Amino acid sequence: MSDRFAENLLTWYRREKRDLPWRKTDDPYRIWVSEIMLQQTRVDTVIPYWHRFLAAFPTVHHLANADRQQVLKLWEGLGYYSRGRNLHDAARTVADKYDGRLPDTYEKISALKGIGPYSAAAILSIAFNKPYAVVDGNVIRVITRYFGIEEDIRSASVRNRVREHAEELIPNNEPGDFNQAVMELGATVCTPKNPQCSSCPVSAGCIANQTSRTDVIPYKSKAKKIPHHKIGVGLIVNQSGKLLIALRPEDAMLGGLWEFPGGKNDTGESLEETVIRELREELGVEVRVSEKYMQLKHAYSHFKITLHAYWCTIISGNPQPKSSEKLKWVSLDELEQHPFPKANKILVEGLQNMQPEDLKRFLIK
Structure with missing residues (x-):
């Protein structure tokens, strides 16, 4: 069964695969960058970032020698910024320890920052032709439907079963193409809703298809309710018409990015009171809050x-x-030179539409 599955899938993949830039290279570094960027991020979103990033850092050594702020600026808007920081740190390790060549063993590559089991398997199979099976959301959907696994995919035991099946199916030849083919199938044919079973190369052996259960497999229990926070931030202008921004600590969420100072609204506190308290705690200043921007x-x-x-x-x-980490006064023009989280970036884009003289009424008195 595994031979037929792989053969049918690879035949389909060679014919139907999408034209993606990282599929046109055998450079382990470029494949590594693509795999890190593709974590929890849509392919269409990643493509321009991948091109810009590699134009700036064409080799491991270029990335290793880069300034952290430059790396994060190129990552700006891609999200999950720890990926960018970890990639930068790992590049430094590869440059120092392996002379710029990405290691090709599971033990060594897994020891690099930001490379977990999925990334290690993907890179080793695609870049080094080693038979390590990948398991992501697309793979889980294909495998659970094919084998008729109805239990909750949030369960570790179910994910282990999926991994075992994937390892049984992966061929020793073309493991990289096989992994990409399974993910491609999940992304384009075996979709969460309304899968195109008539176009699927392995539908004949798929239990969910045979029993008309693609609408209930895979099963995923409801996630916990996502909390919502109100945030108050302050925009402060000095006598030179520059705005105050703060650099988030490296080990914090969104570490290494700049922001306008502020924080979470406490229960029973007005948003203006939040801004006053947060700026007192973060900056050691007392402020008067005026209009909302x-x-x-x-x-x-x-x-x-x-x-x-x-x-x-x-x-x-x-x-x-x-x-x-530090504070900085910047002009409206200089804001663009600094990496910001998405929410603050929206503020920045609005501020850049202002004229410097528009800030005069907000100057420090």
């Missing part, structure tokens, strides 16, 4: 926020980086 919503992987940005005037104290 912008309100926007943004969703992260495990929570959602509504961000409220207010113009503020410092009435006492000098800003100090009490909870950030």
Whole structure:
């Protein structure tokens, strides 16, 4: 069965695979970058980032020698920024320890920052032709339907069963193409809703197809309700017409990115009171809050926020980086040079439509 599955799937893949740029290279470094960027991110989103990133850092050594801010700026908007930081750190390790050549053993490649079981299997199979099976959401959907696995895919035991099946099916020849083919099948044919079973190269052996259960397999229990937070941030302008931004700590969520200072709204607290308290705690200053500049919503992987940005005037104290790596005063033009999280980036884009003289009424008194 495994031979027929692989043969039929690979025949289909050679005919139907999408024309993706990382499929036109055998450079392990470029394949590695693509696999990291593709984690929890749509292919169409990744393509322009991949091209820009490799234009700036064409080799491991270029990336290893790059400034962290430059790396994060090129990652800006792609999300899950720890991927970019880990890729940068791992490139430094590969440059120092392996002379710029990505190691080709599971033990060594898994020891690099940001490379877990999925990434290790994908890189080793695609770049080095080694038979390690990958398991992602697309693979889970294909395997559970093909073998009729009805249990909850959130369960570790079910994921282990999927991995075992994938390892049984993967051929020793063309393992990289096989892994990409299974993922391709899940992305384009064996889709979550309305799968195109009539176009599937392995539908004849698929239990979910044979028993008309593609609508209930795979089964995934409901996730916990995603929390929502209200965030208040302050926009502070100095006598030179520059805005104050703060660098998030490297080990924090969104570490290495810049933001406008502020934080979560506490129960029973107005948003203006949130901004005053947060700027006192983060900067050691007392501020007067004036008008609201912008309100926007943004969703992260495990929570959602509504961000409220207010113009503020410092009435006492000098800003100090009490909870950030450092502070910086920047002009409207200089904002674009700094990497920001998506929510703050939306603020930046709005601010860049202003004229420097428009900021004068918000100057520190």
